[in-house]
Amino acid sequence: MKVSMILGSLAVCKSSLDTAKRPNRKSEPTLGELDTSQGKRLLQLHELEEIRLDALESSRIYKERTKTLHDQKILKRKFKEGDLVLLFNSRLKLFPGKLRSRWSGQFRVLEVRSYGALVLEGKDGKGFVVNGLRIKHYLVSEKREEASTVSLDDPPTC
Structure with a gap:
């Protein structure tokens, strides 16, 4: 049986040359006939790939939500002549x-x-x-209140 790594996942490859040279031997086992350790390892790799894809999806959703919240807080500033x-x-x-x-x-x-x-x-x-x-x-309020001054030099008399 020929096993090769392709981008982090296992791929089982059947070689027609190996079976043609040795016709007495049994054909190579299929994915279902693999022994338990190889099957477990293959299952773990598939689960790991699923976890990675879920993490990528949740990261993409988080970035989209963060971007929309950030964009809501940005003020559109439009200026006119005379402002x-x-x-x-x-x-x-x-x-x-x-x-x-x-x-x-x-x-x-x-x-x-x-x-x-x-x-x-x-x-x-x-x-x-x-x-x-x-x-x-520059925001200017039109109405201004009159300010009152209090002298701190002379205390008020009772």
Whole structure:
């Protein structure tokens, strides 16, 4: 009997040349006639292949679910000309202040270009081009409450 390994699973190969040379001998055993140790090993290999395929399937399902959950949390940012935006300052990572914000400015969008590029109006009035991923909307509330000041120098008298 000739047994060969093919990509991690056993394959039983019958050779017609071996039986032609030895006509007195019995033909090679089939898969059902294999002794118990070979049959058990073949069964274990099939079970192992099934477990591997189940693991691949569950991994694929997990990746799909994770992707959908991640994609739900991504905000679609659409900018128009005249919007007020904040710019992310990535260079601040080198020397961060404890409470310092990495978002700077209040810039106005002058132009929306292709592939997410934006032209913002700088403090000097000139425009500069930035990547749209570094921008977020600046949300301004229209009504402002009047602030009251309390002097801490003089305690109130009773």
